[in-house]
Amino acid sequence: MMMRVKLFLILFNTLQCMTLVTGYRTRFGMKQYVEYQIGSVDSKLILTAPHGGSLSPTTMPNRTHGCFDNETEQCIYRHNCGTPTRSKCKVLMATDTNTRNLAILIADQIEAKTGKRPHVILNNLGRWKMDANRDADQAAFGVPETKRAYDEFHEFVNNAKLAISPSSGLLLDIHGVQSHPEAWVELGYRLTKSNLNKNTVLAEYSSIKNLAATSSYTFEQILRGDKSLGHFMLRENLSFNSRVVPSPDTPSPGSGGYYRGGYITKHHGSRYAGTIDAIQIESPRPLRDLLYNGDKAYAIDLANAVIGFLGVHY
Template identity: 40%
Template sequence: MWLFFICILYFLLKPIGTIYGHNSYTEYQLGNMNIIISVPHGGAMEPEDIPDRDAGCWNANSSSCIFSHDCPPGTVQDFQKCKVATNQDRHVIEVGQTLAKEIRKITKGFFPHVVINHLQRFKMDANREKEEATFGIPQAEEAWEDYMGFMRSAKLHMTEGLIVDIHGQAHPEQWIELGYTISKASLNSGIFSASGSSIQYLANQLGNVTFESLLRGHRSLGKFIEDQNKMYICVPSPTNPSPKNGNYYSGGYITKTFGSQYSGTVDAIQIELPQWVRDIKEIPNFSKALAKAIMNFWQTNYCIHSGHQLLGC
């Protein structure tokens, strides 16, 4: 009988496998818990049959950009109004992979779903709407659809959960920016609500916990990261409740689309990492600290309200 239960436990906790999208441009590592790690901007592949994205076409009549390599009549390529982001977030794939392994160690066998884009960002941007992300190139569109399909598939494995969207930034503050789709201006003014955030579902489940405590107080991810190492300064957090005059990313397409800002029971947080924590020598230490912080945030907030019914609690 004990052997039977051991076999069942092994089946539940063992890795399910890895699925690749077309041409292996995207990757989905199937997990067995209610956490998804998304890494859209760390890719290094540069296929020649996908032209580089640089700038779209400005339509003065509609005051809008058309993202195409061939500008339609009446539009002109504009590197100011229609410029696109193309910089690779270096070493974020290594952070995401190491983070997943560290979470598995902490939970003694549970591991998150991991979705990775392997294309260079100037070929396809997996954190933008389809037109801007692909410029209408079929191979890029295919990769974008694969990435979004993997995210949807991962969400189908869970009734409730959390998406951690890993990015890199080079802001001079060198702090870790946590995006909940709450704007910099709202954080600075203190005027915000759970209904406008990508963790709206979690906030609604914790009726006796203020949203501010989840966002930047004693139950926030920023607090749990800083608890691991005071050098890992976060915004928002109890020590840095708002960016003030500093740089800050509030969350992009993935956080807005797949989080609970508009609907659903899966939340999302965008994590923007400064260059120094993505240094190859720092990645092992930081990933271990981030894993502990995420699991502390998970146990404190998700496992409590679910009665430890979520996978990974």
Template identity: 35%
Template sequence: MSLRTRIYIVILLLSGLGYQASGIAKTFSLQDSLRRYQPGKSYTFQVESAIGEHAIAIEYIAGDAGSKLILTSPHGGDLKPEFMHTRTKDFVVSGSDLDYGDTESFSAMADSKTLELTLALAEEIRKVTGLRPHVVLNHLHRSKLDANRAMSLAAQGDENAIAAWKAFHQYIEDAKVQVAKNGSGLVLNIHGNAHRPQRTEVGLLLSGKDFLSGDLEKLADQSSVRALVRSGKASMKELATGDTALGTLLNEGGFTATPSKAYPNPIDANDFPDRRYFNGGYNTARHGSRFSGNISAIQLEFNQDVRMNDRSRNNYAKSIARAVTAFMNRYFK
């Protein structure tokens, strides 16, 4: 039985009773986060209704002690517990949330199959490097929880969603503590886009217009890889469009990736007439090095061909793993 099948959902129904409008969330405390994690073991956080229905919301698969890599899937879940509030675009965002990146744009659409892609990528990286990366997954559908927004818009006041949001980010923080023991590290936020023509987008918190400026070095402190540039291991231009930029390494694996050496401008109308580009959101800002710390972050937006086909997805994961490993070997050894 696959991991995906085993962990999906546990429902405990009391005879003769249906779902209630709101649920009671288990509290996720700091004490929970201080447990001793065992590499390769799965740790889960469940949401719970007032009548005892449960669903696995968040999962952390602990990485090996020597790993410097964290993979997250905030939008890949498909569970829709009826006892949880369904998010709406009419929700008014709290002003207290405006700390990290995008807190106002609303979407309830899932990044389909990105959870599966994240798990496949983690396994391929383990095979290539001998080290398990840390993995944090949101199993709830985006209509119930958007784990890549600040808490107000992400959960919209639902107690279960708030608790799950806290668990998701606490698991990432716990993984970062483990990674920090090895020095620097990297968080890869795995997403999906439906842009046309299809391409994979590498988000460094620099906007599409920033790539028109001609001087990326002046923008390094605004990026999610600020720590790497400040360490002297790379210039901003090298990380965005150089020979060993992650986009360039993905190009070499057969992907149309931007920004990269081959496609340096993600909003170049000649290459991408729709001029759409996702440059990174809440998680990339919060868990990267733009504001503090020695752990950087990159948002990877994979096109549909890469993630949607169950037969071909693992082959794509192998190519992504080779690119990610080459990037890690270059900048995080």
């Protein structure tokens, strides 16, 4: 009974925050820290942007590095944990610039071309306040207001997944790589650089496990062959002749910089359960910087590539 009352209250609070924007409904969490632009009923796509926010409420302490606990040999992410240590418990605070508007632009493009608007979930808080792509402790440092925003972000992602399932679907987690000199687009499937390099990749350890298990194509085709997202991106002739890894042209990162996908890709993809696959997209700075000049070329290319990939697999 208690559970039901609680559920009703959550629902009531959520409904109160529902606002009609343009063409799609938007649900906001507390103080609009996080935002869910609800997609079309028949959309199979979710876009998340956890590192593109800029809100900096003074009521919320800035995140710091964690403290290292010598007894358990683990990091403690609390503001009163002692002396923060960057070397052992480093916490990243930098914004993935232009990724919030990139996610929205991709959604706009896909809606314009297919009539189906993807679900979009945005963290509007600066990463120095809350990091939606980390586990709860590192994300929110146990601060109740921060933790609530974090929970609302992931609740919105779960709502979007529920709207698509039991059909299969795809979540794309939109990021911006900060410092890798290759300046290529990195697609993260939770597979390690070493496994990609040694060709020892296994579908069951990937964040697209469900797609691999149900597809008539081989995992290699889907991951970095002629049916891969990398293939569809290359077909768009990205600006600056940007490379994409993994893709048919660059099947593995070699010694280059590469992110395999973080918390969202790991926990919201199909590796452990469910029918929603996930891929992390790390876009290099030159492609994201186009948006400072109002140049939507990269957003359009990415949208076209995603439409191609979705058309084959979902």
